[in-house]
Amino acid sequence: MRSITVEDLAKKFSLKVLAGEDQLQQTITQSHVHRPGLEFVGHFDFFPTERVQILGRKEINYLHKLSKDERKIRIGNIVHYHPPCFIVTAGEEGLTYLTHYCKEEGIPLLVTDRVETTSEFIIMLDAYLLKNLAPQISVHGVCLNVFGVGILLRGHSGIGKSEIAHTLIGRGHRLVADDVVVLKKLSPRTLLGTHDEKTKEFLALRSIGLLNVVRMYGRKVFQDETRISLDIHLTKWQKDSLNNELEHDAAFTDYMGVKVPSIEIQLQPGRDVAGLIEAAANNWYLRQQGYSAAEEFMSRIEADLTEARKDQ
Template identity: 35%
Template sequence: MLSVTAKDLMEEFRLELLNAETDVAFRPIKISDISRPGMEMAGYFTYYPAERIQLLGKTEMSFFRELPVEDKKDRMERLCTYDTPAVVLSRGLDAPAELIDAANQVGVPVLRSDMTTTRLSSQLTNFLESQLAPMTAIHGVLVDIYGVGVLITGSSGVGKSETALDLVRRGHRLVADDSVEIRQEHEGNLVGRAPELIKHLLEIRGLGIINVMTLFGAGSVRNYKRIGMAIHLELWDQKKQYDRLGLDEETMKVFDTDLPKITVPVRPGRNLAVIIEVAAMNFRLKRMGINAAQQFSDQLTNVIEEGDRDDY
């Protein structure tokens, strides 16, 4: 199971660890949801989501300070469980002694941030959803073409990397070559990036490994990109019937997302970079409601129907 730690949050958001023992910072966080325990401060723990990060803001702490001394100790002991990944204080608020004592007993990290509660909650949620999203690796190339993340797949040696190099030379941006790490951050939202070891690198057979950012500049690469469509390259098969109108809509399933897919046959003389570039532009037009293939089909149908009426 994917997880991050309180130490990761400390490094990402410059949070301060308030515990005396630093080992608690390595407690795993496995859920991206954030809880603001207002009802728990009032003593209602029936549906307490202990496995979530507990975010304490000005409202919760103001209520806590008005509680009787015996209730303060009880609330914090019930708030800090062995399942609680972390307690975070916003607005630079001071941690009450009852919280520190209860957290130290079960090893819960107590963190503090100077950010406002709403902003901190939003940023923590976005970061955790990104880090804890389901991830898979696909053999292929990911390129940003006119703002569309195009995942290029195909068998080894079919020309994926060479096509990506040609696209970069035409002004588009490389995201990943050979291996694309794909995370489903939200339903229907696939984000691809390169493994850290091969980021910004392209492997061209006969030439070797090249650094795209060094050769073409920082504007030729991206660290990550949302994937909009997939293009599968395959060697031309004379016996196979390929779509010539563009009405057939294939999909490629990644997690729960159906990714639009186009199969492009490869043979000498075909400029794959131009074909993929136009495919990306046509994809954008379809999202804007302009479908050239459907318009042609409708016009053809109208001509046929008019011809039939003339026969009568």
């Protein structure tokens, strides 16, 4: 199971530590946060104790209104479960009592000075946790964004994936990762492609060497991540193996349980593979809009046949 530390959160969101400075290496394994409103009034049936606990203006105002003894009971009931940390989004004023209880239990207490509302902060934090705690694998290939469509380009080493990627970059598309592509499963239907940091912005071309595409062509040719929509497998040319079919049967590649539409493109000298990848990206987009060129073509044929029958 993947995890991050409370210290990682503190650095990422510039959080001030009020308590638990020696506990910042506690791990976080859950990709969603929790606001313990019901728990403060005594309902613990579904308390997700392994989540980051967010205290916004509503929770803090409620605690401020309680008597000292009542506050001790309410806070004590929650800190007893030892969540990984508390993050307060309502400022640090009047939090002496909360700091005291967190210090006693060894629970990090952090506060944000960001201007976002609690809901906005939770959205950003959830997104960060989701990406960083998502199951992931690394695959050999190239990841690109072509016309806004995330593409995973695969094939045997030396088949020309990086050279094709370079051509696509020259046509205005964006590189995400070369050689090592990190795939993150964000949901049962969402696969994110990104780099492994070491290869960020680099493209390796045989006979040329390693290129930094951002330094050579500008920031616009690179992006950090993209949702994978197409898996394209580059293979060697096989004579008489390709038929001019109107539409191929749907094929998919499974990555961690996420099925990605897959197509095969065979390579041959003189074949515009970059153009075929652009066509595949555009065709995928049209299919998402409910359009099929094959279906429209067949409907025209049927219309012509119907007219011919009428004229007989």
